[in-house]
Amino acid sequence: MSIKQRGQSFQATVHYKGARYRRQFPTRLEAERWLVETKTALSQGRSPEMAPSVALTSDDYRPSTFKELAEYVFEHHWRGTRSEKTMKINVNHMIEWIGPEKDYRKITDHTTDMLVAQLRDTYPDSTVNKKMSTLRVILRLAYKRGWTDRMVNIKHFKESEGRIRVFSPEEERKMLDWFIGAGDMDMHDYVVVSIDCGFRQSEVLKLLAHDVDHRKASVYDTKNRKRRAVPLTPRARDVLERRKRLHDRELFPMTKDQINWHWNKMRSALGYADDEEFVPHTMRHTFCSRLADLDVSAQVIQALAGHTRIETTMRYIHLSERSLFSAIERLAASMGASETSKGGDATPHPATPHATTPRHMALCGA
Structure with a gap:
């Protein structure tokens, strides 16, 4: 089974017992639906639907079930966006x-309240x-299109x-020592690079040998679809240079399931199962938090972590109490220097009246 885009339409093809079934559709959603229905029909000995159906983009289209509505909204609202998956x-x-098969026009406040409770x-x-x-987005679109009246x-x-x-x-030392003791240098190196570079798990797994040089590692940012480069700490550089000598292409030839299996084994052994x-992902939090503790600016942390929104970065700035105390200490030091420059006289003096005070009082009728 396959779907190929042909100009402005999508061609769906099914091969079954030497026969080929093919149809054109205006949207990928219709093509995907036809593939599933055709496979089911053929497996049950029925002939697939080959006559043209009402297109989702036609003027008289109206979804009849919640599934049809939800898939329509996904196709026209989320397909091709960064959050598609x-x-x-x-x-x-x-x-x-x-x-x-639920009639979306019969979804009420009570329906959503019960779902929220569950x-x-x-x-x-x-x-x-x-x-x-x-x-909310699904039902709002139905309301805007006039498919439901509330x-x-x-x-x-x-x-x-x-x-x-x-x-x-x-905790970091315990993790690294445990993986070394287990002879699992892949996971040891994964932890070092994750903590020292702040990469997302997907970014580490996609890291290629040519993405790393002596000074930095470059990854494709999965959130803003741009390349970003992160300078390397000495130990991260040593780890990645060693892995480049071992791997010609993918530096971490592992899957997410393999990482989770080894991670959970370590987690239980160290007593963190609960x-x-x-x-x-906490390693990424650790990277950002440590930078904040070192008084690194929010803009720099945002660039290094690849945060799309500065609000995400600010969570770590708020987390760093040491930064707050450091700021007040610098403020106090500057005030002390200012007093010293005036001769060290810390005796308070009455405020000098503003030059316009008498005129201001007269205008107010005082």
């Missing part, structure tokens, strides 16, 4: 939870907000910033 997951979850049994409020935001109210919970989990130097935030 995540939104595909969220859309599929909503189809599963609401029901594919989700809060499993997910934190921040995740519930993200999931329900997907449903908008459903969906609760949004206030999210607390909370405490960002970071690894302490002691710490839900003892996860690989």
